[in-house]
Amino acid sequence: MEALNKVFIPEQVEGKWTSKWLNDCCFDKAMDKAKKSFCILMPPPNVTGVLHMGHLLNQTLQDVFIRHARHCNKCATWIPGTDHAGISLQVKIEKELMENALNPREIGRERFLERARAWRDKHGGIILSQLKSLGVSCDFKNQVHTLDESYSQGVLTAFVELYKRGYIYRGKRMVNWCPKTLTALSDEEIIMKPQKSKLYYIRYEVIERPGQFIEIATTRPETIPGDVAIAVNPEDERYRNLVGLHCRCPLNEAEISIIADDTVVRDFGTGALKITPAHAAVDLAISQRHNLPIIDILNADGTLNALAGSEFAGLDRFAARERAVEKLQAIGTLVRIEEYENSIGFSERGDVPIEPRLSEQWFLKYPKVNEAKRAVSEGFIKFYPKHWEKTYLHWLDNIQDWCISRQLWWGHRIPVWYKKNSDRSDSHNLHVSVDGPSDIENWEQDEDVLDTWASSWIWPFGVFGWPDQEKMHREYFSYFYPTNILVTGPDIIFFWVARMIIASMEFIGPNKKSLNSEEIKVRIPFKSVYFTGIIRDKAGRKMSKSLGNSPEPLDLIAKYGADGVRFGILLSAASGQDLIFSEDNLKLGRNFCNKLWNAFRFSRINRAYKPYTKISLADIIAKISIQDLDIDDHAILLNLIKFCSTFEEQMEHFEINAAVNSISSFFWNEYCSWYVEASKTRLREGNKTVSAVHDIIMRQLLLLLNPFMPFITDELWNMGEHDQHSMQNVYCETSQDLRLAFGILGLDKTATNMVTQLKEFLNLSRRLISQSQELKERTSLLICPKNEIARRVVGDYIPKLQKLVGIEKIGFTNEILQFSSVQTSLGTVYLHVERINAAEEKKKLTLEIEKLSKLIRLNKIQLSNKKFFSHAPAHIVEGAQRMLRENTFKQEELRKILSTME
RNA sequence: GGGGAAUUAGCUCAGUUGGUUAGAGCAUCAGCAUGACACGCUGGGGGUCACUGGUUCGAAUCCAGUAUUUCCCACCA
Numbered sequence: 001m002e003a004l005n006k007v008f009i010p011e012q013v014e015g016k017w018t019s020k021w022l023n024d025c026c027f028d029k030a031m032d033k034a035k036k037s038f039c040i041l042m043p044p045p046n047v048t049g050v051l052h053m054g055h056l057l058n059q060t061l062q063d064v065f066i067r068h069a070r071h072c073n074k075c076a077t078w079i080p081g082t083d084h085a086g087i088s089l090q091v092k093i094e095k096e097l098m099e100n101a102l103n104p105r106e107i108g109r110e111r112f113l114e115r116a117r118a119w120r121d122k123h124g125g126i127i128l129s130q131l132k133s134l135g136v137s138c139d140f141k142n143q144v145h146t147l148d149e150s151y152s153q154g155v156l157t158a159f160v161e162l163y164k165r166g167y168i169y170r171g172k173r174m175v176n177w178c179p180k181t182l183t184a185l186s187d188e189e190i191i192m193k194p195q196k197s198k199l200y201y202i203r204y205e206v207i208e209r210p211g212q213f214i215e216i217a218t219t220r221p222e223t224i225p226g227d228v229a230i231a232v233n234p235e236d237e238r239y240r241n242l243v244g245l246h247c248r249c250p251l252n253e254a255e256i257s258i259i260a261d262d263t264v265v266r267d268f269g270t271g272a273l274k275i276t277p278a279h280a281a282v283d284l285a286i287s288q289r290h291n292l293p294i295i296d297i298l299n300a301d302g303t304l305n306a307l308a309g310s311e312f313a314g315l316d317r318f319a320a321r322e323r324a325v326e327k328l329q330a331i332g333t334l335v336r337i338e339e340y341e342n343s344i345g346f347s348e349r350g351d352v353p354i355e356p357r358l359s360e361q362w363f364l365k366y367p368k369v370n371e372a373k374r375a376v377s378e379g380f381i382k383f384y385p386k387h388w389e390k391t392y393l394h395w396l397d398n399i400q401d402w403c404i405s406r407q408l409w410w411g412h413r414i415p416v417w418y419k420k421n422s423d424r425s426d427s428h429n430l431h432v433s434v435d436g437p438s439d440i441e442n443w444e445q446d447e448d449v450l451d452t453w454a455s456s457w458i459w460p461f462g463v464f465g466w467p468d469q470e471k472m473h474r475e476y477f478s479y480f481y482p483t484n485i486l487v488t489g490p491d492i493i494f495f496w497v498a499r500m501i502i503a504s505m506e507f508i509g510p511n512k513k514s515l516n517s518e519e520i521k522v523r524i525p526f527k528s529v530y531f532t533g534i535i536r537d538k539a540g541r542k543m544s545k546s547l548g549n550s551p552e553p554l555d556l557i558a559k560y561g562a563d564g565v566r567f568g569i570l571l572s573a574a575s576g577q578d579l580i581f582s583e584d585n586l587k588l589g590r591n592f593c594n595k596l597w598n599a600f601r602f603s604r605i606n607r608a609y610k611p612y613t614k615i616s617l618a619d620i621i622a623k624i625s626i627q628d629l630d631i632d633d634h635a636i637l638l639n640l641i642k643f644c645s646t647f648e649e650q651m652e653h654f655e656i657n658a659a660v661n662s663i664s665s666f667f668w669n670e671y672c673s674w675y676v677e678a679s680k681t682r683l684r685e686g687n688k689t690v691s692a693v694h695d696i697i698m699r700q701l702l703l704l705l706n707p708f709m710p711f712i713t714d715e716l717w718n719m720g721e722h723d724q725h726s727m728q729n730v731y732c733e734t735s736q737d738l739r740l741a742f743g744i745l746g747l748d749k750t751a752t753n754m755v756t757q758l759k760e761f762l763n764l765s766r767r768l769i770s771q772s773q774e775l776k777e778r779t780s781l782l783i784c785p786k787n788e789i790a791r792r793v794v795g796d797y798i799p800k801l802q803k804l805v806g807i808e809k810i811g812f813t814n815e816i817l818q819f820s821s822v823q824t825s826l827g828t829v830y831l832h833v834e835r836i837n838a839a840e841e842k843k844k845l846t847l848e849i850e851k852l853s854k855l856i857r858l859n860k861i862q863l864s865n866k867k868f869f870s871h872a873p874a875h876i877v878e879g880a881q882r883m884l885r886e887n888t889f890k891q892e893e894l895r896k897i898l899s900t901m902e
Numbered sequence: 903g904g905g906g907a908a909u910u911a912g913c914u915c916a917g918u919u920g921g922u923u924a925g926a927g928c929a930u931c932a933g934c935a936u937g938a939c940a941c942g943c944u945g946g947g948g949g950u951c952a953c954u955g956g957u958u959c960g961a962a963u964c965c966a967g968u969a970u971u972u973c974c975c976a977c978c979a
Contacts, residue, residue, distance in 0.1 A: 007941070192976095199979090218979060268978045275979095282977045342978090356977095387906065391974065394905070398975080490974090538913095540972080564941095571927085574915055577907085578973085582914075584928060591941040602938030661916075661926075676938080684937095763945090770933075770945045806936075806944090855923065862922095867959040872921070876960090879922050 008597035010561025038069035038076040039480040046085035047124035067707035071732035081144035086452035090410040154462040177357035179302030180350030183407040190345040199340035204247040217269025222320035226297040229275040234260035250333040362405040368505035411449030457499035460525030533578040563709035564590035611721040628689035634751035645735035703732035774833040780809030785827040823890040852891040
């Protein structure tokens with residue numbers, strides 16, 4: 001038998017188990033109809049992504065769920081994948097090209113895509129392989145990528161179907177335009193950022209009344225050449241007499257009219273609003289109501305065009321703003337400039353202010369919105385924490401059509417073809433299908449691709465090969481769908497979660513206009529959604545690579561071990577709260593692993609040992625001689641059942657942090673600190689019963705801990721075994737199983753209470769001892785038991801007490817002694833030392849008596865209240881009465897001791 | 903402007919449907935090489951449960967209001 005290291009060294013076992021798990025195909029998807037299915041779909045990380053702190057938390061949680069399910073005898077599958085990351089990879093490749101002095105738009109679509117694919121194939125798998133070092137148990141052989149042939153068929157089918165069903169349309173509308181990445185974006189991709197900007201007050205001369213001006217306020221003076229009107233509120237007295245007149249645009253001398261519209265806010269700025277329909281959504285709405293023209297003065301890249309006038313054409317929008325201000329100042333129409341704080345939308349990827357722009361795009365009017373709401377509000381899909389339901393429902397209540405086309409190359413090209421050289425707006429010249437028209441040479445395909453989220457939204461069934469029925473059958477769709485739990489961040493509740501629910505409502509099952517509750521129930525993509533918190537640094541900022549405040553996860557794993565990191569991060573993850581990351585918790589995780597390692601090492605050193613692969617719970621129990629079980633054995637086994645039952649409940653409610661705390665506290669406090677210490681002597685003597693009890697506890701702990709720390713537990717489980725096999729599919733006995741299995745042992749339920757009293761007794765004795773300066777060899781403990789039961793319990797325990805308090809001389813007394821003492825529920829404990837400071841002792845006693853008096857007084861007040869008796873439940877009243885009795889007893893004892901000292 | 907969440911020990915957080923004297927870990931202080939573990943063991947100190955009212959025999963917990971922090975949503979240019 002090889003000697004175990006004093007310290008657990010993660011790298012000695014992690015690599016070994018990672019490859020063993022993969023070689024043994026431990027995680028491969030399979031169907032076992034005899035078992036219940038349990039399925040998790042991994043939120044596909046971007047192929048451009050690298051492992052960050054969020055993944056660490058998110059993936060660990062998923063792994064805990066999936067491994068726990070395996071121990072619960074379920075057929076569990078976790079399907080991983082990657083997202084093609086539309087804009088993100090497009091930008092990356094463009095940058096790469098530009099660094100090589102190549103113009104992306106010049107090399108052409110096909111060559112661009114070749115490069116993008118090459119990049120993906122080379123780097124795209126990195127993130128999943130990084131996950132291996134964390135020990136995740138997903139089915140690596142069954143990875144799905146959103147641009148896979150089969151998955152793409154699903155994406156396009158969804159588009160075509162929605163088009164046929166009348167939900168997808170093409171239209172010229174105001175969209176969020178990113179002048180950097182040159183594409184339209186959805187509302188969700190816009191990040192509002194507060195900005196320190198300026199409000200410019202500018203006057204326009206009223207043509208009909210020379211010398212009279214109307215003053216407006218704007219943050220964007222460069223758009224003045226695009227003005228088509230000035231609008232005021234019809235109720236506004238100041239401007240009423242100007243409505244219907246005209247004024248002159250200060251920059252280009254154009255004549256525009258003054259109109260009235262009741263959406264204009266009177267008390268903002270001057271109450272007069274310049275209308276620039278091509279560059280502001282509100283303005284567009286007003287201009288449409290008044291049949292005004294639209295003058296678009298901006299190019300796609302954010303520079304101004306010829307319509308802005310020769311002076312401005314070609315200038316970037318921000319440069320144009322400066323130029324406009326200069327000019328307005330020069331001609332004397334700029335009245336004043338005010339500092340002004342407003343929020344401006346930025347594009348997520350380009351990180352530049354977005355430009356509201358009129359353009360021709362594809363839009364989706366969301367189907368099954370009502371059903372998607374009911375799926376959650378009627379409880380078919382449960383959110384953890386529940387309060388996210390409100391956010392979800394609120395979004396669906398205010399949902400806007402989704403701009404799904406992107407002016408990019410990397411992605412799913414929109415499956416729409418136009419007849420060559422024909423009017424695209426005529427629907428007869430349009431072909432919409434997955435495979436394209438048969439006479440494809442006469443058609444040209446839409447240039448745009450779909451928003452990435454318009455591909456990942458079919459993830460829950462796309463990964464199973466939808467709509468290919470045969471493939472879905474091969475992939476066990478009907479067995480695994482709906483999946484059990486989705487683990488993700490609340491930041492993508494709209495981007496992804498809500499849209500997946502909508503897609504599932506629309507596409508699972510036959511095409512129907514509306515669904516009843518039963519139909520909703522079978523269509524849901526997942527039964528539960530677990531929203532993780534966001535990981536923040538100590539200053540409360542979100543951890544991100546770009547901020548530079550995020551540690552490198554792989555470094556952390558190298559430093560603390562994968563098990564330690566997993567355990568540590570779960571310790572910090574209070575349910576549903578954002579979590580402040582600190583390495584201290586990882587240290588705790590590492591320490592926990594080490595403690596587990598050493599608890600096991602202790603077992604191996606002190607007794608005959610057989611690997612857990614070779615023995616079942618029943619085998620272990622069979623080794624117990626019932627007459628050998630002592631009070632601690634009874635108590636720890638009963639405690640184990642209780643703890644398991646708590647643990648099960650917590651896992652069931654996804655209270656992972658609480659479950660980690662329970663298991664940690666049972667292992668460390670109940671098992672290591674109490675039971676191991678209390679049973680040491682008997683174990684060393686070779687007592688087979690004690691050895692078996694240790695085995696029961698350790699075996700159960702390994703099974704329960706395996707989902708949280710798979711490496712160390714598999715290693716310990718297989719320790720001493722040549723032919724090693726992962727423990728992951730070993731059934732873990734439930735608290736109910738344990739209760740039944742322990743039935744033959746006839747466990748004494750009073751043991752728990754007695755051990756609790758002994759713990760108190762021990763703690764108070766230790767405190768008493770530590771307060772004395774005397775050497776332990778020169779002291780002894782004398783116990784005056786409260787009654788005969790206490791005398792027997794303590795008497796039986798003296799051999800253990802000697803070890804636990806570190807004092808050899810422990811005896812009984814029936815007298816009141818003038819020693820330092822403490823009151824316990826088993827009786828008075830005296831510390832017999834050679835010298836005692838009487839004055840000090842008296843002071844201590846008096847203080848203690850006073851403290852008790854206070855408690856007794858409060859107790860008496862409560863018990864003298866008649867309403868307390870009539871309202872409070874019996875056990876509370878009894879508790880109060882018992883408390884009064886005990887405190888009174890203790891106080892009397894203390895008084896007796898004090899009186900002998902007077 | 904609308905909504906969510908949070909506020910408990912120096913720090914990070916537990917605290918079930920109101921019920922005995924509010925807990926844990928970290929940090930801190932004191933002691934300890936005790937034949938599993940110093941990544942450990944033993945003990946100590948530390949809290950007016952954000953504030954103000956209310957309900958109740960009883961409130962960290964329920965209700966109302968206030969304050970602070972934080973996140974999301976929203977077309978005041």
